[in-house]
Every structure is written in structure tokens, then in C-alpha cells.
Amino acid sequence: MRIGVLGTGNMADALAGHWVRAGYEVLVGGRDEEKARRLAARLGTGVRYGSLRDAAGFGDVVPVALPYGAGEEVVADLAAPLRGRVLLDCANPVGAGFRLLTDGGPSAARRLADAAPGARVVKGFNLCHEDVWRMDPPVFEGRPLGVPVCGDDPAALALVEELVRDAGCVPLAVGGLDRAGLLEATAALYIGLWVGEGADVRSIAPPLAYAAGPPRA
Numbered sequence: 001m002r003i004g005v006l007g008t009g010n011m012a013d014a015l016a017g018h019w020v021r022a023g024y025e026v027l028v029g030g031r032d033e034e035k036a037r038r039l040a041a042r043l044g045t046g047v048r049y050g051s052l053r054d055a056a057g058f059g060d061v062v063p064v065a066l067p068y069g070a071g072e073e074v075v076a077d078l079a080a081p082l083r084g085r086v087l088l089d090c091a092n093p094v095g096a097g098f099r100l101l102t103d104g105g106p107s108a109a110r111r112l113a114d115a116a117p118g119a120r121v122v123k124g125f126n127l128c129h130e131d132v133w134r135m136d137p138p139v140f141e142g143r144p145l146g147v148p149v150c151g152d153d154p155a156a157l158a159l160v161e162e163l164v165r166d167a168g169c170v171p172l173a174v175g176g177l178d179r180a181g182l183l184e185a186t187a188a189l190y191i192g193l194w195v196g197e198g199a200d201v202r203s204i205a206p207p208l209a210y211a212a213g214p215p216r217a
Helices: 010-021 033-043 052-058 070-077 108-115 154-166 177-197
Strands: 002-006 025-029 048-050 061-064 086-089 120-123 146-151 170-173
Touching (some): 002 010, 002 052, 010 025, 010 033, 025 033, 052 070, 061 154, 070 108, 086 154, 108 120, 108 177, 120 154, 120 177, 146 154, 154 170
Parallel strands (some): 002 061, 086 120, 146 170
Antiparallel strands (some): 120 146
């Protein structure tokens, strides 16, 4: 599998590291090709770099590791090379006061799909801080991290689920792209609890065995 990363920031660095270690061909693309070169060098020998357009045309899967808003503009400009490719959206449209910036409108993932109508968009990797993704692997109390993913194309979902497993995590298919807004709203809720309240979000849900109440004898 070939992976063309759009972006040179922390999420690009954290996620691409897993896929380089898994042996995939990776090309890092950025507006600033010098930043792309430095990230590629840090990721390892054989990692390529170039422009955003180079990355879009290179990857079977193209992760959009860009801030919310910037991604939509970038993929609109790259709609032709992105046609038929899997576009992986990991952005969180969360603003001041942990407000969901898309409230009342299309999700960030849907906006990407509308901007690049030939691409196959999958939402994923949006619920955790980039430093969680730097863990190799993200395992807590002996349990690998679960990563919800959603999209409308089964083959695209299968590729992203493979990338989740390569990061040492467990993919959780949660439905079509219409569910992306729920993942983004979940991120806004989680970030507000973690940062605003200092709360452990695991405390708001019972263990699976108790999801429908106490187990019956």
C-alpha cells in the first residue's frame, strides 16, 4: 500500500510513523517542501517528500493531517489527483469553548467528500491527541486502543482498518459517512471533559457487561 500524507505537522508525524514501520511506501506532502523533507528524514530512510499535489497523486490512501478548514480548501484544489483514492479525514472541527464548529451543518468529513467528489472518504483517528498516536502501540491496562472509523465504501474502510491494525489498535466500524458528525461531536465532548473538567471520559460509560444493566444470574 502507498500512503500520501497531506500535511507536515504533529498528526502527520505521529500517524505516518506507524505506517513506515509497517513497511508501506510513504510520501509526505506539504505546502512547504522543506518541512516535508525534514519530516520525511525524521520518519526514516526511504520516505519520500514533495508537494501536496505529489502526495495526493501518490497514495492509495491519502490521510488529511491538516487543521479543520484548511483541509477542505486543499482537497478542493486536488480533486483531480484524488479521484478514486481513499481520503482519510482525522480532523476535529472544535473551536473555542470546545464548541463543534460544524454544528447545524455538514460534518468535516462530508465537507471533504463534497470538495473532492471522486475521492472515497473515511473518518478515523480523530479521538486522540497526537502524542497518543506516537505510542507504539497505544495499549492501556493491557487493552489496545479501539479506533472508530466510518465511510460509505467497503473497500476504502477495509484499507483504513488495516492501517488501524498496523498502529497496534483495534478498528471499530461504526457505519457510513453520515456517522462522521457523531465522531466529531464525540471528540468535542471528550476534549471538553479532558481539558475543561480534568475528567476521565471512561467514567461516563459502564463496562460492556453492564451496558444494559447488571448481568442476570
